[in-house]
Amino acid sequence: MQDVLTTEIWNGKTLGDLLTLEFLAATFGNVLTAITILVAGLVVAGWLRRRVERIGASHARLDDTLFDFLGNIVWYAVIGFALLFVLNTFGIQTTSFVAVIGAAGLAIGLALQGTLSNVAAGVMIIMFRPIRIGDFVDINSQMGTVKHISLNYTELASIGNVQIIVPNSAVWGNTITNYSAYPVRRAEWTFGVGYGANLKQAEDVVRTTIMGDPRSKTDPAPFIQVNNLGDFSVDFLVRVWCDSADYFAYQADMKRQVKEALDAAGVDIPFPTRRILQAAE
Structure with missing residues (x-):
């Protein structure tokens, strides 16, 4: 009888052939398992990411950017776990693999401190939304x-x-x-009139002009009072609230309108002058 390990034939195949076929079958099975895990991981990761993103989209008060970021984090986490399962399928020890990745990540982190500080700050900005x-x-x-x-x-x-x-x-x-954090802002101006001007008349002109604009808010109440006695003028401090979106145009428009209204009312608007006296020879 010949040696059974080398010459035994079963259905026309030697033992070596059978071992080779078993190895190929096992490898093929592992590959199919790995593909199945990856496909399942992609499907689950995509489904979870969409679910997280929909939470932000379905609530107007929630920030879409934050939930897009969280959705991406969930996607990468699921794919990472799927890859670990794939490595286990082929008999690779993931503990040592994770240790190598951690050491490499530490080295990369030290080399990219500036970039990672930007990323960390980006996470804080996206989470807390200043x-x-x-x-x-x-x-x-x-x-x-x-x-x-x-x-x-x-x-x-x-x-x-x-x-x-x-x-x-x-x-x-x-x-x-x-400047956009709050829906309303307070605009502020200083208007100067001459010392000889009727202050009650000047105040009425300023108040009527500014409060006649539809962008001016009556609540909170406007503040229009003499605030300073300057070298050349009596200064009115004016504070009125408006919508934040109207602020810049509103502030500029009121400067011109008040100037024209004071001119039309005959209220003097002084400006610094210089007199040069020449001594007689």
């Missing part, structure tokens, strides 16, 4: 309308429609003046 798309802001002496917020930078459009890119670390680490 600014939103469309807000008119002043950040780190840069003034403009917020056009885009990413994990690395915030894009502003200046008053002259010039693109301004501000790193998120500079946004989160600096004072932010948000």
Whole structure:
């Protein structure tokens, strides 16, 4: 009898052939399992991301940008777990693999401290929302309308429609003046009249002109009072509330209208003058 390990034939196949077929079958099964896990992971990740994004879209008070970001985090987390299961399918020890990834991540993190600080600041901005798309802001002496917020930078459009890119670390680490945060703002002017002017008449002209504009709000009540006795004029301090969206045009329009109204009423608007006296020889 010949050696059974090398010459035994079963259905026309040697033992070596059978081992090879078993190996191929096992490998093919692992590949099918891995593909199934990946497809299932993609389906589940996509479904969860859409569910998270719909939460933000279905509630007007919730920020879409935040839920888009959370949806992406969920998607990457599910795909990461799916990849770990795939590695386990092929017998790869994921514990050592995760340790290698952690060490590599630490090295990359040290090399990209500045970039990662921007990313960390971007996460804080997206989560706590100190600014939103469309807000008119002043950040780190840069003034403009917020056009885009990413994990690395915030894009502003200046008053002259010039693109301004501000790193998120500079946004989160600096004072932010948000002119769009509240629906109403208080406009303020100082109007000077001559010392010989009738102050009651001047006050009535200023009040009638400004409060006659439909953008002026009566609640809170306007403040129109003499505030300063200057070297050349008696100064009225005027404070009136308006919608934030109307602020800049409203403030400019009132300066011109009050000037024209005071001129029409014959109220003197003084300005500094200089007299040069020449001594007699």
